Every structure is written in structure tokens, then in C-alpha cells.
Amino acid sequence: MATYRASAGGQSYRFSGLSSLLAAASPRRSGDELASLAAQSDTERVAARYALADLPLASFLAENVVPYETDEVTRLIADTHDAEAFAPFSTMTVGGFRDWLLSFEADAHTLKAGARGFTPEMIAAVSKLMRNQDLIAVSRKCTVISTFRNTLGLQGRLGTRLQPNHPTDDLKGIAVAILDGLLNGAGDAVIGINPATDNMQNSARLIGMLDELRQAYRMPTQSCVLTHVTNTIRLIEMGAPVDLVFQSVAGSQTANEGFGINLSILKEAQEAALSLGRGTVGNDVMYFETGQGAALSANAHHGVDQQTMEARAYAVARHFQPLLVNTVVGFIGPEYLYDGKQIIRAGLEDLFCGKLLGLPMGCDACYTNHSEADQDDIDTLITLLTVAGVNFIITVPGSDDVMLSYQSASFEDLTFLRKNLGVRPAPEFETWLLEMDLIRLSGGRALPNYPRDRMLGMVDAVGLAS
Template sequence: MEYSHILGGIRYGFSNLRDVMAKATPFRSGDALAEIAARSAEERVAAQYVLANIPLQHFLETPLISYETDEVSRLIFDTHDAAAFAPVSSLTVGEFRDWLLSDEATGELLSAIAPGVTPEIAAAVSKLMRVQDLILAAAKIRVVTQFRTSIGLRGRLSTRLQPNHPTDDAAGIAAAIFDGLLLGSGDAVIGINPVSDSPTAVKRLLAMIESFRNRFEVPTQSCVLAHITTQIAAIEQGAPLDLLFQSVAGTEAANRSFGISLSLLKEGQEAAQSLKRGGVCFDGSVGTNVMYFETGQGSALSANAHLGVDGLPVDQQTLEARAYAVARHFSPLLVNTVVGFIGPEYLYDGKQISRAGLEDHFCGKLLGLPMGCDICYTNHAEADQDDMDSLLTLLGTAGVNYIMGVPGADDVMLNYQSTSFHDANYLRRILGLRPAPEFEVWLASNHFSRLSLDASSPALLTGELLDRLLPA
């Protein structure tokens, strides 16, 4: 297949599909770092013209990363659902974009075709979309998952309560949990990034959240975001683990740099499912989604694990979409792109971070994932909280499943800027969104009232209440 286009009297040629995908991508610093970005706006437009005319079927015949040497590629091709793909199989990428934005493409139909959409197809069509296109198409799709709460329902916005502490201090973590719950945060998960990656530390933190959750009968789930092998070891020691966490990427080599494989993820999923800790949700079903994955554009490039079949780099946004194939395989409760955390080498400023967040959310939803977003930036990026306010509002309009709730939006352990409990309440108020139904009932209950009373008592200030909450 020829990959070229004449624009303004100049013929722009592209060596292969990987090159077209890279050059068609809206500019970002990571692709420039990898020396695969379009060299001019004109070349980018020419690549987008070429991409728009490529049949979707071509992506099923032309792997960007070798099937023989990459288990993520094998997963993508071996699990592709041809029947689900059939309604759109005759379209080009440009026609697929037009169809996604049409009234014909309802949320129900988009959910039905999800098993037939490959990550490369999702990434390709996103490269032809404006910001409003990414929002409009994603807003149609609802992906609902359940453990003790039901996340992703239309008209709802959930939050991960993120009470990190730079020394894993139990009292500091418990105080942050109090703060978040009192402000209506935590219905997606109470998730702690631990300083110490040891089974003993993980078990202690999980036991603390379990004590807290049981004392106030909070309908939520807990997670300590240690390495998957550490969490499996904690399960073997009897830890009360709800969700099993792992960061994942879009190539076998990048996942290997994380110390994981598809078989290890399967082992972890089976270990977490064996505990049968899911609760009865509002519709009477018992929650069974036990996995929590985080991703981020640039992770494969940063690990030097980003090369395609021709030995040259694949663009970071396509590799990010491939990470969603890994996540999709394990039916997770939660997936989120930690969009600005990797730094300005990959997403330089607020504009690039915002575009990437909307792309990630759209691609994940199109692939059938329960997408959230850590709307964030590092302190050396050319971004600020105004940029995050804009992305927060755009993602809320696009129907994001959940966001982060960090005390003051400033994570003092990971040293980056995210969104706060108050930011979630702003978004719920301005868009008329509500928490997960099980959590909403709890907020109106006497259990929440008792939490409020305890939090305002002198006992909290003296540490007596926290002592009662912490496991021996």
C-alpha cells in the first residue's frame, strides 16, 4: 500500500503505517524526543490525509509491533472479535471518525463493537479528531464496573481517595481519609501509594483501611499500589485485599521493565478473585471486578521499549492505546491514565497534557474500558492548576468515570500536582453529577453522620480515635 499525499504541490511520502501514525499525531514532546514527529504542520496534515483513507481492515493485516516477538501484539490479534468488528469493517479511518460522531453510533452500538476495535484503530481515529470530537464520541459510551460500588453509570462521577504520606505514617493517612470522606470522596477506591514496597507494609495499610471501612460501614474498596508480586505475597499473608493494582504498558518489553507479564497479571487476578470480597451493589449483583491498572503516554519510550517491526519508534499515543488491550483482557474495575505524571520530556505543557488526557479517555472508552484520569502535572512541566481545571471540566463533559481526590491537590509523597476533593465537588456541582449510588446512600446515612461527629471531636485531635482505628 502506498503511503503518500500531495499537499500544496509537494508530495509527502511515508515509509510505512508506523510512520504515517507517528507523523499524523498532534505534536508532543515525546515524539519529538524519539525523532518521529512530523517536521512541519504541512507534513502532519499530509499524514492525516493518508491516514484518513486507510481501511480499518489494514490494521488487522499490518502489525506495528511484531506478533512473533511481542505478547501484547499476540493478545491483540488473538482476541480480536471479528463479529463485533463486522459493522465497521468496510470503513476507512476517516469514515470511522464520521460514523463515531453520527447519530447512528449510539452508546449501545459503540459498546457492542468494542471487542472488535483494536488499539491501533482507536489510536488512528483519535489522531483525526479535534478536542470536541474526542469529547462527543467518548460521552456516548458508558462502561460500568462493580466491586462494592458501581462506577461509570451515566450522571455519576466517582473519585479515588488518595491519602498518600511520605513516611507511610498511619495517623497521617487516616486523617487524609477522614478529610476525603467528609468531602464526599472515595467511592471509586481508597488507594494508597506506599513508600515501602513490602508485603508487611501492604498488609498493615490494607488492615488499617479495612478497620476504617468496617467501623463506619463505608461502601468502597481499598488498594495499596505496590508491585503486583508484593500484593500477591500480602494475600498469602492474609491481607484483606480488595483490588489488585499494577501499572501496565503497551509492549512486552515495557511490561518486562515493570517486572510483569500477562501470565503474572493472570496469576494476580486469580489470587484476588479467590478472596471473594466483592459486595452486593445497588442492583443486587455482587461485584467481581478486582483489577486496577494505571497507564501513561511515554512509559514505553522512557523504558526504551517502543520500537516497531522496522526497528524504529512507534508513537507514544499508539503505544498507550495498546496498554488498554492489556487492561481490557482482565476486566478491571478501574483504569486511569496518569496523564501528566511522566513529565515534560513526553508531554511538555498544559496543552499537550490536555490533548493526551482526552485521547486516552476516548481510546480507553472505545475499547470498552472504565476510564478515569489522574489530571496532573509535575512541577517542572509548563503547566499549572488552571490547565488542570480546564482538563477536569472537559473530561467531566466527556463522561470520565472517576478522577483523583488528593488533599489540597498536592501529593506530598509522590511530589506532583493532581486534583483535590474540592475539585471533584466542583465538577459534580457544575455538571449535575452524583457519586456512585451505594456511596450516595451512605452519605445520607447515620454512618456518615457518625463519621462527621467523630471527626469533629477532641478525640481526633488527641489521636485517641485514630488509635482505635489503627490495627494492633
């Protein structure tokens, strides 16, 4: 294990191993402090960043932060590393890499070409040297496109997950929430339900309802019930109309085992979904969610800071060519991201790391009610994410998920972003919204029409009217 040294403020500091250096260089956050990994002072944090800036990128190929022998995520990262893609960067330091990322030379083409040569730890490291503005500037350069029934990730487009959760999985309540979202033009990334009751019969009922609604109106989007991946495999075997396979993932084998998964199970699920052939534009069938602090909350972080562990989760996601990946950035709670400042920073870090690693990255800009955050912080974060070119965001009725009991972005927030930043839906979904008279184009902006009388027929179409 290498030792790294640097001085700041007239003091000398010593960091034992990459994990210690990465943790000390991280912006302040409550999770790293909870794990006793954080720098003890701002001076120590600056010293760690000096040492990190001078570190060769190739060092991350020589030293693993989680042991190769005992962790399949580390083995995945090492065994799939593309040495040819890394070659142009092999002589760079972390600081030099930062300078290159911010240069004109680093464009969408070169970033895409290099993605398979970057390891998660490299990308996490360089993010620690960047201001929020830097993270936004580099993220905006990256274009990552994914496809199923529509095309997500194109420049100037912002996708949305329409999240119509209900505390009792009542179909009428879910249908009304879907209607509310469609009236605001939401739902091109996915119409996705977190089931309140996670059993096979209930999940099959929800999947059937979503597919019936989609087919009745020929919506060019995809649906998903966010049940455990093993349940989804069984649902496919039962003949349920599954579009996407969902699963939460983390950055270590132990953390993923806490979710009840491993790489083999994810591969089985991907193959099962692909066998259905339900995509029309493409066949990206996987949907992953992550969140800083997931590994720490399971005591499966191996002494690695939470942001680096989060980046390692993206290596798991990348391996399965997903349609969607989103960080649920403030959901785990203030023990990991204490306040609005930490939540905003984490959201920008996650987008930066995910897109540089080649992922179709989205974000649930959210917080729990015991966090030191409020809706103004979410307004700020979704605006910054949209400027940074996020592929999609989560939207819920009235900013309040009544089943999961947390706060996120609303359908109306989507209208704000489209009106003021000029982002539009996925092209196939936009065409459908125009045909249904749900939106109008004004000055190149997609704005809602709110034809409520016409749209109430959608509830009748699936037999859910009261």
C-alpha cells in the same frame, strides 16, 4: 510493509509503514519529538492525516506496528480480536469511522457492541483525526460499568480515588487525609495508597488499616495499596484483606517486562484476588494505571508513537476485566507531554481510546513541577473530562501529593464538579454518605455537609488519634 503517500501545501510526502503514518499524524507532543517520530512540520502532519483518513480500518488487521512473533501484547490484540463485532465496520476507512462515531447512529449500545472488534491501533488512528470537542462528544456516548462494592460508570455519576499518600506512611497522617477526602464525599472508586516504603510488612500494615477503617464504618467502597503485583500475590497468600490488585501496564511486552510483569503474572494475580470473594456488588478486582510515554521512557516503544502505544496498554487492561483503569496523564514529565495544552489533549485522547475499547476509564489529571503547566490547566482538564463522562478522577489533599511530589486535583475540586456539573457519587456510596450526614442533596446535586466534629471520631475508631 506498505507505503502511504499524500500531498499537502503543494508538497508530496511518503510514509513507510503504519507506525510512520500514525506518528506523523499525531498532534504535536514532546515525547514523539524526543523519539524522532513526529512530523517535521504542520504541513507534513496534515498530509499524514489525509493519508490516514483514506486508510481502510481493515489495514490494521493486516499490518502489526509491533511484531507478532516477539510481542505478547500484539499476540493478545490479534488473537482476541472479535471478527463478528468488527464486521459492521470492516469496509470503513479511518475517516469514515470518524464520521460514523460522530453520527446519531453511534450510541451507547452500538459502541459497546463494537468494542471487541476495535483494535487499539484503529482507535488511536481515528483519535488523531479528531478535535478535542470530537473526543469529548464520542467519549460521552460510551457507558462502561464496573462493580465491586459499588457500581461505577453510570451516567451522571463521577467516581473518585481518594489518594491519602504520606511521605513516611504515617498512619495518623493517612487517616487525616482520608478524613479530609470523606468530608468532601471522595472515595467511591477506591481509597488507594501509594506506599512510600514498598516492603511486605509495610504494605500489610497499610492494607490492614484501610480495611479496619472501612469495616468500622461499613463503607461501600474498596481499598488498595498500590504495591507491585507480585507483592500483592504474596499478601493474599499471607491472608491480608486485599480488595484490588494494582499494577502499572504498558503497550509492549518489553515495556511490561521493565515493570517486572507479563500477562501470566497478571492472570495469576487476578485469580488470587477472585478467590477471596470480597466483592459484594461484583467481582472486578483489577486496578491498572497507564501513561503516555511509559514505553518510550523504557526504550520499549518499537518506533511507535506514544499515544498509539498507550492505546495498546488498554488491550492489556481490557483482558483482565478491571474495576478501574486510569491514565496518569502528566506524571511522567515534560519530556513526554511538554505543557498544559499537550497534557489536556492527551487526557482527552486517553479517555476516548479507553472507553471505545470498553474500559472503565479514569484519569489522574496531573503535572510535575518542572512542566510548563499549572493548576488552571488541571481545572480545565477535569472539567472537560467530566463533561466527556470520565468514570473517575484522582483527588489528593490540597491538589498536592506530598509523597509523590506532583500536582493533581483536590477534594475541593470534586465539590466544584458536583456542584456545577451535577455529577454524583456511585449510588451505594452516595447512600452511605447521606446516612453519615457527610453530604446533602440540593437540587439533585450532592454537596458536602462538613460535620467535622462527628467525623473526627473516625480517627479514634482505628486507634490513630494523637
